Amino acid sequence: MSTHAAIAAHANRAVPGYLVSALAISPASGLTAIPPRNPADPLASLGHTKVYEREVTVFSEGDAAGSVFRVMSGMVRLYKMLPDGRRQIIGFLQAGDMMGLAFAAQYLYTAETVTATTIQRIPRLELDALMDAQPAFARKLLSATTSELMAAQDQMVLLGRKTAAEKVATFLLRLSNRKAVAGGDERTIDLPMGRSDIADHLGLTTETVSRTLTKLKSSRLIRILVGGKLELLDHDALADLAGGF
Amino acid sequence: MSTHAAIAAHANRAVPGYLVSALAISPASGLTAIPPRNPADPLASLGHTKVYEREVTVFSEGDAAGSVFRVMSGMVRLYKMLPDGRRQIIGFLQAGDMMGLAFAAQYLYTAETVTATTIQRIPRLELDALMDAQPAFARKLLSATTSELMAAQDQMVLLGRKTAAEKVATFLLRLSNRKAVAGGDERTIDLPMGRSDIADHLGLTTETVSRTLTKLKSSRLIRILVGGKLELLDHDALADLAGGF
DNA sequence: CGGGAGTTTGATCAGGATCAAGGCGAGTGG
DNA sequence: CCACTCGCCTTGATCCTGATCAAACTCCCG
Missing domain, CATH: 2.60.120.10 (Jelly Rolls)
Structure with a gap:
């Protein structure tokens, strides 16, 4: 890849x-x-x-x-x-x-x-x-x-203007976008950084990041894989949630 | 000027x-x-x-x-x-x-x-x-x-990381800084934009911006003048509040 | 296999948003 | 020139999202 x-x-x-x-x-x-x-x-x-x-x-x-x-x-x-x-x-x-x-x-x-x-x-x-x-x-x-x-x-x-869910969805789509253009599987993305890194990037706390990911998982929009990987199950729904980049 | x-x-x-x-x-x-x-x-x-x-x-x-x-x-x-x-x-x-x-x-x-x-x-x-x-x-x-x-x-x-008070204080100091370097009175700054512009710049609402300015006024850190002008009464206290740029 | 950091989940709290009225002032038209 | 009006700003009451505090769980890693 x-x-x-x-x-x-x-x-x-x-x-x-x-x-x-x-x-x-x-x-x-x-x-x-x-x-x-x-x-x-x-x-x-x-x-x-x-x-x-x-x-x-x-x-x-x-x-x-x-x-x-x-x-x-x-x-x-x-x-x-x-x-x-x-x-x-x-x-x-x-x-x-x-x-x-x-x-x-x-x-x-x-x-x-x-x-x-x-x-x-x-x-x-x-x-x-x-x-x-x-x-x-x-x-x-x-x-x-x-x-x-x-x-x-x-x-x-x-x-400045997005909710927690929008922030997380946007973040995941950005990673996926980067990866897609770099070649590789559209749907599976790498999350080598910890939850607190994501939180400090999105202006949230680790707990909120974790809860939001759990919700996305329950809604079948994503699947959390072992080894810091994550699968985007419903790209369109995520894009709706993200509300524009 | x-x-x-x-x-x-x-x-x-x-x-x-x-x-x-x-x-x-x-x-x-x-x-x-x-x-x-x-x-x-x-x-x-x-x-x-x-x-x-x-x-x-x-x-x-x-x-x-x-x-x-x-x-x-x-x-x-x-x-x-x-x-x-x-x-x-x-x-x-x-x-x-x-x-x-x-x-x-x-x-x-x-x-x-x-x-x-x-x-x-x-x-x-x-x-x-x-x-x-x-x-x-x-x-x-x-x-x-x-x-x-x-x-x-x-x-x-x-x-991502500042509170409402820190945001407003930082914003005022930035304006003052710009103006100071451009020459002119250190303490009096121009606020030609409306409260909702400030709010949309700082990730707040107009109400919160207004309340925060009122508090700064009560604490004698600023004075709100007519014609969209504002005087910084205590630059150091504002800088403390702002918590770094 | 055990230890420990990182993650998830739960309960409660609080900062700022939202909803709702007034107040004030700068333009406008009479 | 003054009064009116409209838009903006301020203030108040309540709500809610996400923070904080707390504890259990999981998965690495040694």
Whole structure:
């Protein structure tokens, strides 16, 4: 399922990017001698790639920001915290998504792996050099960032105006959508993150997330599978419930 | 107060941009013969500028998107609606802010004036041409859009995790911050929008906004003035209440 | 197999929404 | 110029969704 073609399709999807822009991952990255300029993935030759364990911190809000990162596989959560510990998860990143892309001296959110994750770290200086060398790449970054902004605006609608059931349904459909475009079974989605992660992403509590999922299960809209997987039994009914993205 | 210097300072502020990026407005724009390329404001010579009355629509969600817009003076609200009419105001735009900047065929939100507003309309083709001609300008747009994204993430924290009082306090401080950087009296801010606009921006109802403002007034943290103005009497106490941006 | 974190379920609480009246002020027309 | 009116804002009473507090269950994981 995570074929190169699938990843490329994902990166070029028409659907707004999910978090900080998805950029094509070179099929060849890491497998062959690195070409100085790979037209398909200009980033491929920059920085280096590292495997992180599950549930570890990649960088923290307030850290000096010298690099940007690209998730190659696995899942990362980005979040901001209020002084008293309340947490808002800004988004979940998957293959192709970038993070840390900002013109600020410090990172403005914390990045932690959810699962074991491969991440490419690119020094800002190298990214800047690439933008200078390839204006088209700067445009690509702009396009990806704009997509992120649109996704962020959808999330505002969700957080500000949707009910608990609508929030959960929307969340499930988004995951399914991402996965569908990335190829793979439409109906079965992965939920590697915990209930409290989902809660902190949707502006709810774990209990409410759990109850809502239970209700969806009772209504035969979803089926909860072992190993953090979930099957969407009635996509249309979920879409009705979600009330638009 | 809205001197050229003030606007320039505003556009270059370190604080994250508020909605879709703030770009320098040329001091000379519209006042002198238009130079073909104004280094201070590369946009100045593009498209044309029009004055809109208060409470009119500039473009609607779903309209074919052929232009981007820049607010030169006045105030605009951007919002998205759910099918049943619930509304989420994405943000309020002021001088220097841009809207409609997306790589999509349709506008993804509706833009309406709050007050009488001067708006520059720039065809996308012209913007694209400018980006081709001046790579530095594309970088500037990227920087502005990234700032917007950061602001959107702050708004997610507000919507998902803050209480009504924290939301209102944060909102007032943001307005004050914008104004402060743009020059002008730190303590007195303009609230040209109605209570229901504020409510739809903060994920509350008009009643709750009104009650919360009344409480802030009783606690001597603010004073509500005639003509949609408001005075911040205790900036520090408000900041405590807001609990971080 | 046992321990423990995460999840589910239950009971109660409370913040903010909803429903319902007044009050106030800015425009409008007489 | 003043009074009226309409829309917005404020205030009050009640309701309800989702939070909080509490406990049992399940499934990993060692």
